[in-house]
Amino acid sequence: MLFRRRRKQFETLVLVELPSLYRLALRLTGNQAMAEDLVQETLLRAYRSFGQFKLQEYGIKPWLFKILHHIFFNERTAAKRHHVLKNEPPWELVADQHPDHWPEIDINHLNWDQFDDEIKRGVEALAPEYRVVLLLWALEQLNYKEIGEICNVPAGTVMSRLFRARKDLSVKLAGYAQSHRLFREPHTAHGINHHPKTPVVFPEGSPNGL
Amino acid sequence: MDCKEFKKVSGGYLEDAIPSNLHQEVQEHLHRCPLCAAIMLQMKLLRERVHLALCKDCCPGNLRQRVSRKLKFASFHLWISKIRARQKK
Numbered sequence: 460m461l462f463r464r465r466r467k468q469f470e471t472l473v474l475v476e477l478p479s480l481y482r483l484a485l486r487l488t489g490n491q492a493m494a495e496d497l498v499q500e501t502l503l504r505a506y507r508s509f510g511q512f513k514l515q516e517y518g519i520k521p522w523l524f525k526i527l528h529h530i531f532f533n534e535r536t537a538a539k540r541h542h543v544l545k546n547e548p549p550w551e552l553v554a555d556q557h558p559d560h561w562p563e564i565d566i567n568h569l570n571w572d573q574f575d576d577e578i579k580r581g582v583e584a585l586a587p588e589y590r591v592v593l594l595l596w597a598l599e600q601l602n603y604k605e606i607g608e609i610c611n612v613p614a615g616t617v618m619s620r621l622f623r624a625r626k627d628l629s630v631k632l633a634g635y636a637q638s639h640r641l642f643r644e645p646h647t648a649h650g651i652n653h654h655p656k657t658p659v660v661f662p663e664g665s666p667n668g669l
Numbered sequence: 670m671d672c673k674e675f676k677k678v679s680g681g682y683l684e685d686a687i688p689s690n691l692h693q694e695v696q697e698h699l700h701r702c703p704l705c706a707a708i709m710l711q712m713k714l715l716r717e718r719v720h721l722a723l724c725k726d727c728c729p730g731n732l733r734q735r736v737s738r739k740l741k742f743a744s745f746h747l748w749i750s751k752i753r754a755r756q757k758k
Contacts, residue, residue, distance in 0.1 A: 466744040474733060481728040495732055502736055503743055575722035582719065597719035602684045618680045625715060 469509050472519045473502055479599060480523055486594050487531050489583050501527040521601070525609045528591060574635070581631035585624050592617055593624035670698040675705045683712055 480501060484494035504526050505512070512522055582590060588610075595606045603614045603621075610617065675698050681687040682695045699706045 462744045462748045466740055470737060470740060474736070477733055477736065478728040481732065482723060482726045485726055486723060491729070495729065495735075498732065499736055499739055503739060506740055506743055507747070575718075575725075578719055578722040582723070593719065594723070597716045598723045600716075600720065603680070603686060614686075621680065625712065628719070629711070629715065 465509065466506070469506055473505065473523065476520050476523055479520060480527060482598060483524065483591075483594055484527060484531075486579075486582060486598070487527075487587065487591060497527060497531060500530055504530065520599075521605055521609055524595065524599070525611075528609050528611075531591075532587070574632075577632060577635045578628070581628045584631065585627055589620050589624040589627070592620040593628070596621055670694045672698075672702060672705055675699075675702070676708075679705075679709060679712065683709070 477498070480498045481494060484497040484501075485491065488494045488497060501523060505523055508526075512519070582593065585593065591610065592606055595601045595609060596603075601609070603617045606617045606621075607614045612620075675695060678687055678691060678695060682692065685692075687695070699709060
């Protein structure tokens with residue numbers, strides 16, 4: 460009876476988080492079957508360690524993400540991990556490379572479904588370490604501290620990885636806009652063109668609340 | 670605050686994770702600098718757009734049942750192993 464009660468309690472807490480776990484797993488693995496395996500493995504591990512879990516203000520989701528992250532990065536992909544992050548530059552250096560001239564997209568001629576597909580492709584093209592940080596930040600709307608705890612890295616590392624992920628994704632989206640001739644003519648700030656181009660901006664009033 | 674300093678704290682500003690005096694400085698800079706204001710807007714909108722593009726991924730309908738079944742099985746195994754541990758004692 461004790462085991463059944465514990466399992467029911469666990470199921471009540473975790474099954475509501477299943478869609479979030481699956482979305483993250485799907486974008487990390489890029490494959491539905493592998494995503495399902497990853498989610499199931501995550502929940503089985505979580506269940507076995509459930510006795511050690513203490514429900515705090517953030518709920519159970521960050522803990523589940525941490526387990527999923529651990530399985531994906533430390534076990535499943537150990538053999539074929541990319542080594543692109545061996546010499547990761549410190550955040551202060553990365554911040555100096557902040558891109559400051561991307562053109563503005565003409566959203567009146569933008570096909571949002573195609574654009575969203577391009578976003579998906581752009582996210583999948585990121586290195587896994589960058590991708591997971593971007594997914595936790597944008598898809599799950601977590602803050603740097605929570606992301607750092609899940610990925611087991613300092614906040615500065617989260618910031619630099621996120622910066623790089625945003626930059627790579629923006630460049631990809633800018634490439635898409637360019638190939639579809641969606642750029643507007645650069646406009647000037649205060650009548651003086653200080654910068655040759657302004658950043659890619661999706662103005663307010665675009666579909667889905669943007 | 671200049672553009673270079675803004676770039677270093679822009680992420681923290683977006684997360685509301687910087688001290689209030691720095692927050693105020695960033696806001697003043699954003700009022701003065703249209704380019705940094707556009708960068709900040711882009712960061713916010715990129716986050717929203719990625720969210721909207723990816724949150725449409727649906728969890729397979731039967732995954733919940735499969736997870737429940739596996740948990741039931743795992744629970745049974747835990748129960749058995751506990752009984753065996755008691756018997757050994």
